[in-house]
Structure formats: structure tokens, C-alpha cells
Amino acid sequence: MLGMMRxxxxxxxxxxxxxxxxxxxxxxxxxxxxxxxxxFNLGPIIAALFISFTRYSILTTPxxxxxxxxxxxxxxxxxxxxxxxxxYYTVISVPLGIGxxxxxxxxxxxxxxxxxxxxxxxxxAVVPSVASAVIWLVMLNPNIGLVNYFISLFxxxxxxxxxxxxxxxxxxxxxSLWGIGTGMVLYLAGLxxxxxxxxxxxxxxxxxxxxxxxxxxxxxxxxxxxFHLVLGLIASFQVFNAPFIMTKGGPVKSTYxxxxxxxxxxxxxxxxxxxxxxxxxxxxxVLVLTIIVLKTSSSWVYYESGTRGRF
Amino acid sequence: MVANxxxxxxxRRVSTGVRHLIALAGALAxxxxxxxxxxxxxQTMEQVVRYPPAWIPNPFAWENYPTALTFLPFGLYFRxxxxxxxxxxxxxxxxxxxxxxxxxxxxxxxxxxxxxVLLSTLMMPGIVRLIPTYLLFNQLHWxxxxxxxxxxxxxxxxxxxxxxxxFFLGIPDDLTDxxxxxxxxxxxILWRVVLPLAKPALATVAIFxxxxxxxxxxxxxxxxxxxxxxTVALGLHSFQGLPYMSALYxxxxxxxxxxxxxxxxxxxxxQRHFVQGVTLTGIRG
Numbered sequence: 001m002l003g004m005m006r007x008x009x010x011x012x013x014x015x016x017x018x019x020x021x022x023x024x025x026x027x028x029x030x031x032x033x034x035x036x037x038x039x040f041n042l043g044p045i046i047a048a049l050f051i052s053f054t055r056y057s058i059l060t061t062p063x064x065x066x067x068x069x070x071x072x073x074x075x076x077x078x079x080x081x082x083x084x085x086x087x088y089y090t091v092i093s094v095p096l097g098i099g100x101x102x103x104x105x106x107x108x109x110x111x112x113x114x115x116x117x118x119x120x121x122x123x124x125a126v127v128p129s130v131a132s133a134v135i136w137l138v139m140l141n142p143n144i145g146l147v148n149y150f151i152s153l154f155x156x157x158x159x160x161x162x163x164x165x166x167x168x169x170x171x172x173x174x175x176s177l178w179g180i181g182t183g184m185v186l187y188l189a190g191l192x193x194x195x196x197x198x199x200x201x202x203x204x205x206x207x208x209x210x211x212x213x214x215x216x217x218x219x220x221x222x223x224x225x226x227f228h229l230v231l232g233l234i235a236s237f238q239v240f241n242a243p244f245i246m247t248k249g250g251p252v253k254s255t256y257x258x259x260x261x262x263x264x265x266x267x268x269x270x271x272x273x274x275x276x277x278x279x280x281x282x283x284x285x286v287l288v289l290t291i292i293v294l295k296t297s298s299s300w301v302y303y304e305s306g307t308r309g310r311f
Numbered sequence: 312m313v314a315n316x317x318x319x320x321x322x323r324r325v326s327t328g329v330r331h332l333i334a335l336a337g338a339l340a341x342x343x344x345x346x347x348x349x350x351x352x353x354q355t356m357e358q359v360v361r362y363p364p365a366w367i368p369n370p371f372a373w374e375n376y377p378t379a380l381t382f383l384p385f386g387l388y389f390r391x392x393x394x395x396x397x398x399x400x401x402x403x404x405x406x407x408x409x410x411x412x413x414x415x416x417x418x419x420x421x422x423x424x425x426x427x428v429l430l431s432t433l434m435m436p437g438i439v440r441l442i443p444t445y446l447l448f449n450q451l452h453w454x455x456x457x458x459x460x461x462x463x464x465x466x467x468x469x470x471x472x473x474x475x476x477x478f479f480l481g482i483p484d485d486l487t488d489x490x491x492x493x494x495x496x497x498x499x500i501l502w503r504v505v506l507p508l509a510k511p512a513l514a515t516v517a518i519f520x521x522x523x524x525x526x527x528x529x530x531x532x533x534x535x536x537x538x539x540x541x542t543v544a545l546g547l548h549s550f551q552g553l554p555y556m557s558a559l560y561x562x563x564x565x566x567x568x569x570x571x572x573x574x575x576x577x578x579x580x581x582q583r584h585f586v587q588g589v590t591l592t593g594i595r596g
Contacts, residue, residue: 022417025497029413032406033429036466040444041432047443058449107334111327119582120338123345126578126585128526130544131567134551135348138560144360146347178344182589189590230434238438241528245548259438266442267533276442283439290434 052277057270069277079278081253082261085169089257090236093173098228101183109191118188125181133245136175137162147174162247165254172242172255183228190224191217219302226301230293237286258282345571352564359560372561379562380569387539388546395460395542396524402464403471403520404513410467411475412501416487433469445533459534460527471516474588478512479505515588518581525574543570
């Protein structure tokens with residue numbers, strides 16, 4: 001063994017300079033991305049933590065105040081209200097979005113003309129968020145909007161949507177479902193990857209279509225569902241454009257989400273420290289949720305041997 | 312037996328019919344808001360508020376477009392947006408091609424760890440970064456310039472990096488090794504061997520980058536306050552915020568249509584790449 005190592009060593013020495021050169025090239029190529037990660041990503045996140053322990057209004061120098069911002073955040077009712085509003089929006093819109101996207105993918109899977117349907121379902125997902133906010137502002141108008149017009153066809157008087165405190169968040173959720181196209185494409189791709197022979201074997205064994213769905217389709221799709229759930233949660237906790245443009249957090253703060261609270265404190269009242277503290281509370285909350293989903297995933301996400309998620 | 316088979320065939324045909332019916336209704340519901348946007352953009356205000364809603368403009372109020380687009384200087388907003396978008400596409404392509412090439416073709420210490428950390432930043436809520444980033448750009452006196460919107464694109468973006476790396480990994484090492492033996496430089500290999508093969512992935516990144524930059528609202532809103540620097544997204548937002556806007560819905564829809572059309576056009580031309588990008592990475596930019 002030792003002899004072999006000695007034999008190999010000289011060649012390794014030669015390789016080492018090559019290896020070093022290869023590493024140098026590698027680092028050179030990734031240098032801009034690494035710098036970007038430090039300057040625009042990890043750096044700001046750490047910086048936000050520091051700022052969150054200060055009182056800072058841009059005009060004055062930051063003043064260290066310890067955990068005062070956090071104490072204030074935990075005692076202010078507007079903060080808990082905005083977190084509750086965000087949670088309400090998330091708890092409804094994320095599962096609904098996942099369920100609908102999955103259902104549409106199942107509907108369009110191996111249907112004639114799927115291509116045309118798929119295009120129609122995906123198109124709204126590429127519409128700029130400002131434009132969709134503007135369009136839905138009119139769609140959800142209680143008097144002239146299309147939504148209440150279609151509801152009225154069933155003889156029901158539609159709600160006030162964005163001008164009613166009880167219906168504003170459901171209105172935003174309804175609008176969010178307009179963007180299920182991305183998820184649908186994801187699921188359609190996943191469904192294509194389910195091997196046909198599994199279904200054939202199950203059919204020969206006499207499994208009913210429903211049984212085949214629960215025993216084959218759903219387990220095979222759990223990695224995609226899991227992935228969509230994690231990203232959906234993260235995006236939903238930060239939803240900003242639609243409430244900012246359409247309701248400005250109203251009526252009576254019913255759509256005042258955490259992102260609006262952070263924006264107002266940072267860029268309207270210039271309380272950079274306090275806004276950073278709220279942002280970090282949101283960050284920790286999202287992190288904890290992500291970890292919970294990750295931890296429980298082993299019990300419901302099925303990975304074929306060798307494949308492990310997307311990352 | 313025969314009756315039984317016929318029964319199965321009939322049932323199958325009916326269920327296919329029902330599926331098509333549901334799919335058609337769903338597809339229609341999805342495109343209806345867009346169709347209504349276009350229709351309303353050509354209606355008179357009298358017709359817009361009429362009940363039940365009208366679908367075909369009568370008369371065609373073409374003047375909504377010039378009126379809406381000159382009410383605020385949308386021509387200027389378009390030029391601003393095009394400029395920012397073009398630079399961002401170039402930046403995204405250069406920085407992420409380089410990084411993806413580095414990650415897919417070279418061995419170096421802590422490579423997997425670095426890649427994992429880079430990807431994990433995708434999972435971090437962007438709003439946490441917002442305040443320090445703003446303070447940084449403020450220190451650099453970049454507020455009210457396009458720099459905050461453009462410069463970061465030259466420093467990589469984990470989503471595009473991931474997409475390109477996935478693609479580069481599929482290009483056989485033999486090709487690059489052969490070029491290296493022929494005396495091609497490292498950048499030469501990337502330029503002459505890898506990139507020509509990666510055109511579909513480059514197109515996907517360029518399209519997502521276009522879409523993200525064109526659609527961006529929060530960035531311009533926070534970093535730009537000068538009205539002459541507004542992007543189309545900002546312009547549409549301020550147009551919508553004008554007083555008496557509820558009496559100008561038709562013009563609002565005209566301005567929206569003008570903002571949506573370029574994206575729809577790019578989508579129509581490159582739909583394949585959109586779908587590929589979503590399926591290759593599982594995320595949209």
C-alpha cells in the first residue's frame with residue numbers, strides 16, 4: 001500500500017499544479033456571481049440584522065437600541081394584524097393554487113389539443129403584475145366588473161370585493177389564481193415523467209382509476225408538489241404588488257400584509273431599524289416554515305432511488 | 312360481451328367530451344380578462360359602464376390609445392424600460408454564463424458548497440434584502456439613476472445560473488477536451504464550443520430576463536423618484552393612481568394593453584422556451 005502511494009506521488013505532484021490551475025480558472029469564472037451573492041444577497045441580509053438593532057432614519061447616524069425594535073414589533077397590534085392577514089392570505093391561496101394547478105394539469109394530461117389549452121392557461125402567468133393588478137381592479141369592480149357579472153348570471157348578487165373588508169383578501173386570492181399557469185406547466189412536465197408501465201401493471205392487477213391515481217400519480221408527483229409548496233409559501237409571505245396597487249392595505253387594513261408594513265416603515269416613515277426588525281421576523285418565520293416542510297417531507301414526499309429533489 | 316365493450320367505448324367518449332368541456336371553460340375563463348382588457352380599451356366610457364358588459368366595441372374608440380399614451384409621456388417610459396431591459400439581459404447572460412461554465416466544467420475546493428449556498432439564496436425572502444440594498448445604493452448616490460436596476464444583473468442570479476448549469480452539464484466533456492487539446496483557450500472553448508450548443512438555454516435566460524425586467528415594479532418604485540426616469544410599470548401605476556381614474560377605465564385598459572402586448576408577443580414567438588425554462592428548473596424568474 002505504502003509502496004503504491006510512493007509510486008503515485010510524483011505524478012500527483014504534476015497533477016497538483018494542473019489542479020491548481022483548474023481551480024483558479026473555476027474561481028475566476030464564478031467570481032462575479034460570488035461577489036454578487038455577497039454584495040446583493042447574503043451581505044444585505046446580515047446588514048439588515050445589524051440595522052434591526054438600531055434606530056436609523058438615513059438622515060441621522062444609526063443609534064444602537066438593542067432589542068427595542070423587536071419589543072416594539074411584538075407589542076404593536078398593527079404588526080400582529082399584518083402577520084395574521086398575511087397568514088390568512090397564504091393559508092388559502094397557496095393550497096388553492098397548488099390544487100388548481102395540479103387539477104388542470106391532470107385535466108390536460110394526454111388530451112387532444114392540450115397544446116392550445118396549455119397556452120390559454122399559461123398566458124396570464126406572463127402578464128406583468130402591475131398590468132394584472134390594473135385589469136383585476138376593474139374585473140373585481142362590484143358594479144361593472146366581469147366577476148360579479150358572471151356571478152349575477154346565477155341569480156346571486158356578488159360581493160363588494162376590494163371595497164369590502166371581508167371580501168378584499170378573497171378578491172386578491174381569486175386574482176392570484178389567475179397565475180396558476182406556471183405550476184400547471186410544472187405538473188404537466190412531471191406527469192409526462194410518470195412511467196407508463198406502472199399504470200399498465202396496476203391496470204392488469206385490476207386497480208381502479210381512482211386507486212391508480214392515489215397509488216401511482218400522487219406519489220410520483222410529490223417531489224413537484226413539495227417544491228411548489230416551498231416556493232409558494234415563500235412568495236406568498238412577501239406578496240406586495242397586488243395589495244400595494246389595488247387596495248393599499250385597505251379597506252380598514254384588511255389587506256395590510258407584512259410586506260406593506262415593512263415598506264411603509266422603511267420608505268414612508270424612514271424607520272429603517274424598525275422595518276429591518278419586522279423583515280427579520282418575517283425571514284425567521286419563513287425559514288422555520290420551510291424547515292418544518294422540509295422535515296415533514298420525508299414522510300410524504302416520494303423519491304425514486306437516486307433522485308433527490310431538484311437541488 | 313359486445314354490448315359491454317360498446318358501453319365502455321361510449322363511457323370513454325363521454326368522459327373525454329366532459330374533459331374537453333371543462334378544459335374549454337377553464338381556458339376561456341383564463342383568457343377572458345385579457346380579451347376584456349383589449350375590448351374595453353377600444354370602447355367609449357359610456358359603453359364600458361353599461362350593463363351587461365359589452366364585448367364588441369361600438370363604436371371603435373381608437374382615440375383611447377393616443378389619448379392615454381400622451382396623457383403621461385409613455386413614449387419616454389418605453390425608452391427607459393427598453394434601455395434598462397436591454398442592459399439587464401446582457402448582464403444576466405454574461406455573468407451567469409461565466410458562472411455556470413465555472414460550476415459545470417471545473418473542479419475547485421468547496422464547489423458544491425458554494426453552489427448550494429448560491430441556490431439557497433433563492434429561498435430567502437427578497438424583502439429582507441431591500442433596506443440594506445437601498446442604503447447601499449443611497450451611499451453610492453445611485454438613487455434616481457438606472458444603476459440599481461442594471462448593475463446587479465452583472466453579478467449573477469441563482470435562478471439563471473442554475474438553469475444554465477443544468478444545460479451545460481448535458482454537453483459532453485469530450486467536446487471541450489478536444490478543443491483544449493487543439494490549443495483553444497478557456498474562453499475560446501466557452502465561446503466557440505459550448506455557447507453554440509447552448510443556444511436554447513441562452514434564449515430561455517434572455518426571455519425570462521426580459522420578462523422579469525419589463526415587469527419589475529418594486530425595484531423602479533423604490534430606486535426611482537424622478538418622473539423622467541419612470542419605467543412603463545411605474546407609468547401605468549401612476550396613471551392608475553390619477554384622480555377620476557374610474558371615469559377613464561377605457562384609457563387605463565389601453566395603457567395596460569400597450570404594456571402587456573410586448574410580453575404576449577415574446578411569449579407567442581418563444582413559447583417553447585418559456586415552457587422549457589419552467590420544466591428545466593421548476594421555477595420562474
